[in-house]
């Protein structure tokens with residue numbers, strides 16, 4: 222299944238991606254889709270995904286609903302976009 | 313012939329124009345006047361935020377801001393005094409707010425970072441907490457104190473062109489700790505343009521005033537993320553996390 226990921230600006234910078242969105246062929250389970258993205262990002266993912274799984278402070282949003290780490294065991298439907306956001310800190 | 317509106321200079325008329333807003337009647341304005349707001353940090357984001365609360369007629373503002381004023385603060389910290397570089401920031405911000413708010417505004421300004429004990433103590437009296445601090449540690453501290461007191465919390469933050477606001481309805485909506493259980497490890501000297509930090513500060517002020525006035529709609533439990541470069545607004549529903557200690561404390565208080 223093709224999954225479209227969209228990253229907020231700062232997160233895309235940290236991930237070393239030139240574009241803030243990326244499409245990947247992945248399995249439909251959200252955890253597996255996230256693993257495919259981490260693999261695609263490669264070395265730059267090390268601080269974002271220590272131990273191979275996404276850092277708990279990175280927000281995962283599907284169809285406008287935040288999926289905290291304990292609520293990610295879901296199956297994506299075709300056409301859904303996974304949005305990844307780094308919580309902003311500054312004032 | 314030019315129509316001249318009557319008596320704009322009459323004392324007591326200060327908030328007349330905002331009371332033309334359909335959501336702000338005399339009762340709402342009275343609630344704002346009788347309210348106490350606790351705010352952590354009054355810099356590039358919290359300064360414009362506190363300024364808007366003061367001129368809107370909030371009765372009491374309690375603010376905390378540690379550190380001495382630097383020259384590099386002056387491009388965004390509008391409550392500070394350029395001739396007072398090197399002096400503590402909380403008390404000079406408090407002075408500016410007193411001048412703007414007039415005699416009906418009481419301001420307590422502290423020149424240190426808010427502690428857990430102080431947040432707990434002030435939240436017994438405050439009607440709302442507003443977080444405008446640059447660190448998650450301080451914002452989560454305020455989130456937890458507000459929820460433990462069963463009071464609303466508005467969190468605002470920015471980094472470069474990215475901004476966010478979250479309004480938390482204690483014990484009912486998801487909170488900042490549900491969303492970010494632990495502070496992100498990425499630290500940076502955050503890039504900031506005053507136009508952007510003031511924008512999100514004023515969005516937070518507008519929401520805080522509506523909450524105080526008992527007006528709506530309030531996007532409770534929704535992270536409102538705005539990217540000022542992409543001109544892109546994203547709203548994210550934040551579910552309540554079953555294991556969130558802050559939400560559990562809010563529930564105990566409301567029982």
Ligand SMILES: [Zn+2]
Pocket residue numbers: 486487488489490491552553556557558559
């Ligand atoms: Zn919570």
